[in-house]
Every structure is written in structure tokens, then in C-alpha cells.
Amino acid sequence: MLTNVRSDRVKSVRSLSRRSVRERTGRFVVDGPQGVREAIRYAAERVDDLYVTTAAAERHDDLVAGASAAGIHVHETDEAVLAAMADTESPQGLLAVVSARTHTLDDVLSAGPRLLVLLSAVRDPGNAGTVIRGADAFGADAVLVTDGSVDVLSPKVVRSTVGSLFHLPVVTGLDAKATLDTLSGHGIRTLAADGVGTTLLPDVDVSTPHAWVMGNEAWGLPEELRAQCTDVVRVPIHDRVESLNLAMAATICLATSAGATRHT
Amino acid sequence: MLTNVRSDRVKSVRSLSRRSVRERTGRFVVDGPQGVREAIRYAAERVDDLYVTTAAAERHDDLVAGASAAGIHVHETDEAVLAAMADTESPQGLLAVVSARTHTLDDVLSAGPRLLVLLSAVRDPGNAGTVIRGADAFGADAVLVTDGSVDVLSPKVVRSTVGSLFHLPVVTGLDAKATLDTLSGHGIRTLAADGVGTTLLPDVDVSTPHAWVMGNEAWGLPEELRAQCTDVVRVPIHDRVESLNLAMAATICLATSAGATRHT
Numbered sequence: 001m002l003t004n005v006r007s008d009r010v011k012s013v014r015s016l017s018r019r020s021v022r023e024r025t026g027r028f029v030v031d032g033p034q035g036v037r038e039a040i041r042y043a044a045e046r047v048d049d050l051y052v053t054t055a056a057a058e059r060h061d062d063l064v065a066g067a068s069a070a071g072i073h074v075h076e077t078d079e080a081v082l083a084a085m086a087d088t089e090s091p092q093g094l095l096a097v098v099s100a101r102t103h104t105l106d107d108v109l110s111a112g113p114r115l116l117v118l119l120s121a122v123r124d125p126g127n128a129g130t131v132i133r134g135a136d137a138f139g140a141d142a143v144l145v146t147d148g149s150v151d152v153l154s155p156k157v158v159r160s161t162v163g164s165l166f167h168l169p170v171v172t173g174l175d176a177k178a179t180l181d182t183l184s185g186h187g188i189r190t191l192a193a194d195g196v197g198t199t200l201l202p203d204v205d206v207s208t209p210h211a212w213v214m215g216n217e218a219w220g221l222p223e224e225l226r227a228q229c230t231d232v233v234r235v236p237i238h239d240r241v242e243s244l245n246l247a248m249a250a251t252i253c254l255a256t257s258a259g260a261t262r263h264t
Numbered sequence: 265m266l267t268n269v270r271s272d273r274v275k276s277v278r279s280l281s282r283r284s285v286r287e288r289t290g291r292f293v294v295d296g297p298q299g300v301r302e303a304i305r306y307a308a309e310r311v312d313d314l315y316v317t318t319a320a321a322e323r324h325d326d327l328v329a330g331a332s333a334a335g336i337h338v339h340e341t342d343e344a345v346l347a348a349m350a351d352t353e354s355p356q357g358l359l360a361v362v363s364a365r366t367h368t369l370d371d372v373l374s375a376g377p378r379l380l381v382l383l384s385a386v387r388d389p390g391n392a393g394t395v396i397r398g399a400d401a402f403g404a405d406a407v408l409v410t411d412g413s414v415d416v417l418s419p420k421v422v423r424s425t426v427g428s429l430f431h432l433p434v435v436t437g438l439d440a441k442a443t444l445d446t447l448s449g450h451g452i453r454t455l456a457a458d459g460v461g462t463t464l465l466p467d468v469d470v471s472t473p474h475a476w477v478m479g480n481e482a483w484g485l486p487e488e489l490r491a492q493c494t495d496v497v498r499v500p501i502h503d504r505v506e507s508l509n510l511a512m513a514a515t516i517c518l519a520t521s522a523g524a525t526r527h528t
Contacts, residue, residue, distance in 0.1 A: 034506065130512065137501040137508055167504050202526045236524045237401040240431050242298065244401055248394065248515045251508075252525060255516045260500045261525040262466045 002051070002077040005084040013051070013085040013097060019151045026100050028153035030165075031091040033060050038163025039096050044070035046099040051075050053082050056093025063094070072096075087155035100153055103169035105144065105179065109186050113141035115257050116188065116211035120176040120225060121148040122246065124217055128152060129160025130247035131214065136164035138258035144179060144211070145172045180228045183211050189230040193253050194220050195243045197232035204233055206257045217246050266315070266341040269348040277315070277349040277361060283415045290364050292417035294429075295355040301327050302427025303360050308334035310363040315339050317346050320357025327358075336360075351419035364417055367433035369408065369443065373450050377405035379521050380452065380475035384440040384489060385412040386510065388481055392416060393424025394511035395478065400428035402522035408443060408475070409436045444492045447475050453494040456485050457517050459507045461498035468497055470521045481510050 002009070015021045016029045027048065030039050033056070039047050040063065050067045054076060057064050067074050082091055108116070117135045122128050128150050135143045145152055152158075152170050180190050189210040213229055215221030226232050235244055235252050244252070255261050266273070279285045280293045291312065294303050297320075303311050304327065314331045318340060321328050331338050346355055372380070381399045386392050392414050399407045409416055416422075416434050444454050453474040477493055479485030490496050499508055499516050508516070519525050 130509070133505070133509070134512060137505040137512075139502050162506070164505065167502075201524060235519065236522075238403050238431075241397070241401040241428065242426070244515075245394070245397070247512070248398060248401075251512045251515055252519045255499065255519075256525040258500070260465060261516060261520040 002075055002081045005080050010081055010084050013095070016097065017087040017155055019154065022100070022151065022153050027097055028100055028158060029087070029095060029155055030098055030158055031086050031088060031095045031155070032159060033063065033092060033094050035158060035161070035163045036094045036096045037063050038166045039098055040067050040070060040072065042166035043098065043101070044072060046101060047072045047096050048099060049073045049075060049097045051077050051082055051085060051095045053077055053079050053093040060094065088159065103142070103171045105171050105174065105182060108142040108144070108169055108171060109182070111141065113188070114209045115140045116142055116144060116183070117250065117254065118144040118146070118176070118179060118190070118211050118213045119149050120146045120213060120221060121216040122214060123150050124246070125150050125154055125156035126160050127217060127245070127247045129157045131250045132161045132170060133164040134251045134254045136167045138254040138260060140168060140254060142169040142171060144174055145170060146176045146179070147173045176225055177228065180213070180225065184230070190228070192221050192226050192229040192232045193235070193249050194226060194232050195234055196220070197234035199231050199233045201233055201235045201253065201256055204231070204256070210257070212250060212253045212257070214246055214250050266339055266345045269344050274345055274348050277359070280361065281351040281419055283418065286364070286415065286417050291361055292364055292422060293351070293359060293419055294362055294422055295350050295352060295359045295419070296423060297324050297327065297356060297358050299422060299425070299427045300358045300360045302430045303362055304331050304334060304336065306430035307362065307365070308336060310365060311336045311360050312363060313337045313339060313361045315341050315346055315349060315359045317341055317343050317357040324358065352423065367406070367435045369435050369438065369446060372406040372408070372433055372435060373446070375405065377452070378473045379404045380406055380408060380447070381514065381518065382408040382410070382440070382443060382454070382475050382477045383413050384410045384477060384485060385480040386478060387414050388510070389414050389418055389420035390424050391481060391509070391511045393421045395514045396421070396425045396434060397428040398515045398518045400431045402518040402524060404432060404518060406433040406435060408438055409434060410440045410443070411437045440489055441492065444477070444489065448494070454492070455517070456490050456493040456496045457499070457513050458484050458490060458496050459498055460484070461496035463495050463497045465497055465499045465517065465520055468495070468520070474521070476514060476517045476521070478510055478514050
């Protein structure tokens, strides 16, 4: 049982809340039962350590047994150690340290994707996480993220994906302009979702490969990037509302692409 | 210029972050330019006071002029006073104290609504705010909220509605069971949005009056309430994803009702 909140191990795990440390070590933290469960199910070979309190080990005995069976180092800790390791106030008794996997745009394109999302300069962790979860829920083949965006391995993003991060490739560090060119070159239509669009969502053809392109929360997508896209699409909303937030717009576009809202 | 962070006025505004004080005084706080702008535009007669820093008064001179023209008391404050009044760390220089308006279910029903949302035991402020914003964006006639739910006049909810709170009636303090009965009695179909539903969203008839019923974030809608609804509807998602979060599911259902996703 780990009980020393000042140990090097605790400091080392805690330091993964810093982007620079994640980038140097290639590791990140997943906390909470849902995220940890998906990490073990879909990426057990990358789970380096699982830390669990006695209470959580009892509550999630199947999860802990699965981790042990997969050869993951399981460490029992007291509540104080787990809290000291975590970035959140209530880590729910479970925390895993996972090695990041690097996906490339080439990998994604070689699989012949039909539905993609490109996040360009998206800064809010909750938005990025919600979009990754939505992309997963609606069967997107990958999420692409530009280098000016939030780090998708930050604790807040990881938490808000609730495990979806392990379900589909997330490619990071991309240049927006070059990526739009590459997508077009592969016959993938690029659809900017933006309140200034003149094409309405119900009029969009979602039957052929396409990528939803989402810009920054505050200033949207720069004009030169919008101009580069195949089309700029607006979700029709009531006049009195200025805009939908990014996560809502992305969710609706993805659900539409998946046919989750299509009327028979 | 108000500069005394320890004044009774500052304490009085700050105390509105507490639900008990809001309920006793019938007043609440709106902060940030978008929310304040909508309050002035749609409910100027209920805006008792507007507090604004010198910098924000310059940045939003049209808004301040509009407030003055509407007879609202405008008080210039320094940054410290505004920060002390607000519940948030960055109130963006503008804060209004507004008198709450009480809407009743009878008022809403007498207007012959076609699209409603009922939030039952929804606890997260961000979710409640996002649903109110989505209801507004997709032309819902009102949002109904049960008495076990988050207070929609709490600063976090108000902030996340970004002004939508002033666009449509929000009825609070309702009993879920009685409300479902009343809606049915008025010929309004009640559609529980829940991952356990067997009816898929694309198969739902949204052409006649209906209410989306959203349950608690963690445990959903209790079985007895689901059973009382006309139908239990599921947004079709990929098997590997356990569920959509409440705000995402509500947004998709509302967008579908509004025809915002319908293919031509």
C-alpha cells in the first residue's frame, strides 16, 4: 500500500499534469473508472501503472482483476496518495499512467476514412473532449488537431472524453492549411462548421467522405481557412441566438453525418 | 465610481451567489457582455442595476448607452469592486442585478406550445445552461425544470445560457410526475431521451407537439417516470460508447425537432 504523499512516485505522476512533462516522457494520466476501464480494454499494452484505493478496488474488482490479468502493475494506495497524484479533487479512487500513442495523418488516410473532424485552434479542454466523445459516438474515423489547440492528453481533455480517446485515432500537432490541402487531395470534402456559413446543415450531402472543420471558440475559423474549405455550413438556429457553442455545433454535425437524426 | 470592496452594496450583490439569498430577494446576477446585453434587450424593466468597469464601459459603450436610455441605474466601478461582486474570476467588466420573473406551467400551456424540454433532477449547471441555450436556438417554447434540479438562476447556469434565459420562459419548481400528467392531458407527447430507449431518434415523429424529458446526469430518468412518458427515445450511437452526455443528447434531440438536421 502506497501511503507516502511525498514520494518520488507521487511527484512523478503529479508532474504529468504539465504539458512539458507529458511531452518529454510520452506519458499521461487517466482518472476515474470509465476512462481507466476503456484504457485497459483498448490499450492495455500502453497502461504502465494502475493506482487504486482500497475502496475503489472493492467497488471495481472486475476492472482491477482485468488489469492484473493484462499484466498491468496495480498499486494499492490510500486516499491521500491518489488525491496527491491526481489533477482533480475527486479522482474517484482510480488513476492510470498511460504511454501516448502517436498517430499520423498518413495512417488515418491510408485506412480510407469516411468521416473526420479537424479541430483548428480549439482551446477549451471540455470542448475538445466533448468533440472527441461525439466523434467516437457517431463513428468518425479519427479526430485531427492542429498544433495551436489544447493538448488532448491534458487531464481535463482526457477526463471529458470518458474513454473515447482510446477508441479512435487522434492526430495532433497538425498545420491547418496543409491538412486541408491533404484532405482535399484525398477526395475528402472539408466542411467548415461556422455561423457565417450560407449552406444550411440539412442541405449538406453527407453520403461521401467528409471532414467537419471546427475553429476557435471565440473567433471561429480564420477567413483564409474557410475559403480553403469545400463549403462553409451553418446549423440553422433561431435569429435571437447569436451562435451555438463549439461542442453543440460539432455534436449536431457529427450526428447528422452518422444519420442519427435522419428521418425515415 | 464605486471603489470600496467592503461596502454593503458589494456584499449585497455578492450574496446573490447563494440560492437562499436569491430566493429571499427574488434577484439574481448576470455577468459578461453577452448575457447583460440580452437582459437589457429582452428584460430591461427587470434590470435593477448595471455595474461596469471603466474599461468595459468604453468597450461596450452602445450597451451602456442602451441601459441608461432604458432607465437602468448604471454604476461605474473599479476592477476590484466588480471582481468582489462576481462569482467568477473574470466577470469581463460587466455585471447586472436582475429581478427574477416567475413563469408558470399554465402560462406556457395556454400559449399552445409545440416544443418543450423538461429537466428532471438535472444537477450540473453547465448542462442546464446548455440545454436552455439549445432550447432557445431550436425554437422551443419553454424549458420546464423540476424542483430537484439545479437552480437556473445560479451564476454558473445563467452564464452558460449566454442570454438565452431572457429569450424563453423557464418554469421551475415543478413535480416531474404531475408535470408529465399535465403535458399528456394537453395532448403534448412526452419523449424521454434515455440510452435505454428502444425507439431510435430518426424514427420519432416530431411534427406534432412534444416535450423532451431529460433525467439526471448519473442515473437518468427513474423507471416510473420513463413508464409515464409516451415513448423512450435513444440517439443511435456506436456500441463502444456507453452514452452521450446530457447536454449532447438534448442538443441533438432539439435540433432534430427543429428540422435543423433534416435532409432534403
